[in-house]
Amino acid sequence: MKVLVINCGSSSLKYQLIDSDTEAVLAKGLCERIGIDGRLVYQKAGCDKEITDAPMPTHKEGIQLVLDALTNEKTGAIKELSEVEAIGHRVVHGGEEFASSAVITDEMIAAVEACNELAPLHNPANLIGIRVCADLMPGVPQVGVFDTAFHQTMPKKAFLYGLPIEYYKNYKVRRYGFHGTSHSFVSKRAVEFLGLDKENSKVIVCHLGNGSSISAVVNGKCVDTTMGLTPLEGVVMGTRSGNIDPAIMEYVAKKEGLDLAGITNVLNKKSGLQGLSGVSSDMRDLEAAAAAGNEDAKNAVEVLCYSIAKFVGGYVAAMNGVDAIVFTAGIGENDGFVRETVCSYLGYLGIEIDKDANGKRGEEVVISTPDSKVKAVVIPTNEELAICRDTVALVK
Ligand code: AMP
Numbered sequence: 001m002k003v004l005v006i007n008c009g010s011s012s013l014k015y016q017l018i019d020s021d022t023e024a025v026l027a028k029g030l031c032e033r034i035g036i037d038g039r040l041v042y043q044k045a046g047c048d049k050e051i052t053d054a055p056m057p058t059h060k061e062g063i064q065l066v067l068d069a070l071t072n073e074k075t076g077a078i079k080e081l082s083e084v085e086a087i088g089h090r091v092v093h094g095g096e097e098f099a100s101s102a103v104i105t106d107e108m109i110a111a112v113e114a115c116n117e118l119a120p121l122h123n124p125a126n127l128i129g130i131r132v133c134a135d136l137m138p139g140v141p142q143v144g145v146f147d148t149a150f151h152q153t154m155p156k157k158a159f160l161y162g163l164p165i166e167y168y169k170n171y172k173v174r175r176y177g178f179h180g181t182s183h184s185f186v187s188k189r190a191v192e193f194l195g196l197d198k199e200n201s202k203v204i205v206c207h208l209g210n211g212s213s214i215s216a217v218v219n220g221k222c223v224d225t226t227m228g229l230t231p232l233e234g235v236v237m238g239t240r241s242g243n244i245d246p247a248i249m250e251y252v253a254k255k256e257g258l259d260l261a262g263i264t265n266v267l268n269k270k271s272g273l274q275g276l277s278g279v280s281s282d283m284r285d286l287e288a289a290a291a292a293g294n295e296d297a298k299n300a301v302e303v304l305c306y307s308i309a310k311f312v313g314g315y316v317a318a319m320n321g322v323d324a325i326v327f328t329a330g331i332g333e334n335d336g337f338v339r340e341t342v343c344s345y346l347g348y349l350g351i352e353i354d355k356d357a358n359g360k361r362g363e364e365v366v367i368s369t370p371d372s373k374v375k376a377v378v379i380p381t382n383e384e385l386a387i388c389r390d391t392v393a394l395v396k
Contacts, residue, residue, distance in 0.1 A: 001019075001020045001021065001085045001086060001392055001395075001396070002017060002018070002019055002020070002026065002078065002083050002084050002085055003017070003018050003019075003020050003084070003085070003086045003087070003088055003388045003391050003392060004016075004017050004070075004084050004086075004087045004088070004133075005017075005018060005087075005088045005089075005090075005384045005387045005388050005391070006063075006087060006088070006089050006090070006129050006133065007089075007090040007383075007384075008059065008089065008090070008125050008126050008128060008129030008130075009122070009125050010121060010122075010124075010125045011032075011033060011034045011035055011036065012030060012031060012032050012033070012034060013030060013031045013034070013059065013062060013063070013066075013129060014028075014029075014030045015028065015029060015030065015031075015066050016028040016384045016388075017070055017077055017078070017084070018384065018385065018388040020388055020389070020391075020392045023385060023388070024045065025045055025384075026044070026045055026077040026078070027042065027043060027044045027045060027069075027070055027076075027077035028043055028384075029041040029042040029043050029049070029066070029069070031056060031059075031062035031063075031065065031066065033056070034056045034058065034059055034061075034062050035056070035057060035058065037053065037055065037056070038053065038054050038055050038056030038057075038061070038062065039051065039052070039053050039054070039056075040052045040054055040056075040062070040065045040066065040069065042066070042069040042070075042075075044075055044076070044077050045077070047075065050069075050075065052065075058128075059125075059128045059129060059132050060132045060135070060136070063129070063132045063133060063136055064136060067081055067136060067137075070084075081137065084137065084140060085140065085141075085395070086140065086141050086142070086143065086391050086392065086395045087133050087137065087140055087141070087142045087143070087391070088142075088143050088145055088387040088388055088390065088391030089104070089126060089129055089130050089133075089142060089143065089144050089145065089387075090126065090145055090147070090181070090383070090387060091112060091123065091126045091127075091130075091144040091145065091146050091147070092119045092122035092123055092126060092146070092147045092148070092178070093112075093115045093116075093118045093119035093122065093123050093146070093147065093148055093176065094112070094115060094144075094146030094147075094148045094149050094152075095114065095115035095118055095148070095172060095176070096152065096172065097111045097112075097114070097115065098111070098112075098144075098146045098148070098149050098152070099149055099152035099153070100149050100390075101143055101144060101145040101146065101149065101387075101390040101391070101393075101394060102143065102144055102394070103141060103142070103143055103394050103395065104130055104134075104141075104142040104143060104144050108144065109127065109130065109131075112126070112127060112144065113127065118172065118176070118229070118230075119230075126144075130142060130144070141394075141395040143387075143390060143391040143394045143395060145181055145386070145387040145390050145391070146180065146181075147178045147179060147180050147181060148176045148177060148178060148180055149180050149181075150177075150180030150181065150183050150184040150215075150222050151175075151176060151177030151178075151180050151183075151215070151222045151225050152222075153221040153222050153223070154175065154177070154222055154223060154224060154225065155223065158175065158223060158224040158318075159174045159175040159176075160174060160175075161173065161174065161175065161228075173229055174229065175225070175227075175228045175229065175233075176227075176228065176229060177213065177215065177222070177225035177226075177227050177228070178211070178213060178227045178231045179207045179211070179213045179215075179227070179329075180222070181383045181386045181387060182205075182207050182328065182329065182381040182383050182386070183205045183207060183213070183215040183217065183222065183225070184222075184386065185381060185382060185383065185385070185386040186205050186207070186326055186328045186379045186381050187203050187205050187215070187217040187220065187326065188220065189364075189379050190203055190205070190324055190326045190377055190379050191203065191220070193364055193377065193379065194323070194324055194366070194375055194377060196323055196324065198219065198220060199219050200219065201217075201218070201219060201220070201323055201324075202216075202217070202218050202319045202321050202322045202323050202324075203216075203217045203322070203323060203324050203325075203326060204216055204217070204312055204315050204316070204319075204322055204324070204325050204326065205217060205326045205328065206308055206312070206325065206326065206327050206328070206332055206342070207328050207329045207332065207381065208235075208308070208327065208328070208329050208330070208331035208332040208335075208338065209238075209329035209330040209331060209332070210237065210238040210239075210281065210330065211231055211237050211238065211240065212226075212234065212235045212236075212237045212242075212308075212329070212331070213225055213226045213227040213231070213234055213235070214226045214234065214235060214308065214311045214312065214315065215315075216315035216318050216319050218319055223318065223319065224315060224318050226242075226311055232264075232267055232268060234311070235304070235307045235308050235311060236272050236273065236276070236300075236303055236304045236307050237272045237273070238272050238273055238274060238281035238282070239268065239269050239270060239271060239272045239273070239274045239275070239281045240267065240268055240269075240271060240272045241267045241271035241272055241275070242272065242307060243307075244267070249263045249267075252266075273286055273300045273301075273304060276296065276299060276300035276303060277289065277294070277296045277297040277299075277300040278296055279294060279296070279297050279300075283301070283330075283331050283335055283338070285297075286300055286301055287301065287335075287337065301337075301338070301341075302341075304338065305338055305341040305342050305345075306345070308338075308342045309342050309345035309346065312325060312342065312345075312346065313345070313346070316349065322349065322374055323374065323375065324374065324375040324376070324377055325342075325343070325346070325351065325374065325375070325376045325377070326376075326377050326378075326379050327339050327367075327376070327377070327378050327379075328378070328379050328380060328381040329381055332378065333361065333362050333378055333380050333381075334361050334362060336358045336359055336361075336367075339353070339358055339367060339376070339378070340353050340355075340358055343367075343368070343376050346374070349373065349374045350372055350373030350374055351368050351372050351373070351374050351375075351376050352368060352369045352371075352372050353367055353368060353369070353376065354366075354367055354368060354369045354370075360378070362380055363378070363380065364377070364378065364379055364380065365377065365378050
């Protein structure tokens, strides 16, 4: 079955056409600058990227251009649009409504709309993608795959904040967690790859990218995660602060003459590695600056590794043990220094890093020594494939 996977943002969308039988990516790319001017990036498997500037006043023109590219006589990946048998959409927030992926129906859309307030930047964009696809490909079944769904198994003790309980009861203020599609995919794959017993496994997944989150997974079910009501909570990220003392907000607001929205903007866009280093939000730039003697960049990398190690230690306590620590996403898959530094805090667990294995990049690899009691492993994430698999499972 050929599945079109769509990840729709407010001014961009990423897509992949996947053959679910072979799990091969037939074509992929993105639409950028939707509503501004418009640029289509299209790449058929085995071919070079094609970049076309084309007007995209709305997502509709963008998705139409993607469909035209996919069926282009010369460079298309398919002959006819009817070959696309299902569409899988990333949906950021499913609130408490969705503990798993769901076929898109009018009722389902209404339930997602009810979660819009919890993800005002993302959910409306995801819904636009769903509606445009329904318009352009009527009759093709669509599935929504939620970033929050995997974390819905968290117990109350993990998802409730120490706030007046009315905030949860009346406003749904609780920890939801994000990157769930990645945490689910990577934790399952780690259990398979390491030959662990599925029904008796304790895994900690460190999804470390521009946005980062960590999850604790017992027997395939999430029991805790670092992101909260929004993706701002948890470890230090590219531009997000992660955990801070909430009283800092009022203190700095007064000093800087900012309102609440201004402070929240600083916490989301000007903090984290970017804010700490004053250099960049990108680990590669930071490590280069640190190597050149920039103290702030060096401190930023240290703060990141230390904050990851503290969450990992907390989750070992929460699960009363751990079988494997898994690294994934841009930093987790590529940055051996971060992995080694994080694991250097975890010697008490019996983790020792195999330097040769840790030098590898972007592949599934055990990076702990054979006699390490707890395994450290790299598992590349693949959210598009996870969306494709869920879509097929629901429409077949
Ligand atoms: P993601 O959000 O998963 O795409 O991850 C993006 C982040 O991964 C970037 O901001 C980089 O900091 C990091 N990254 C990507 N490649 C490397 C690399 N080779 N070494 C260190 N960090 C990397």
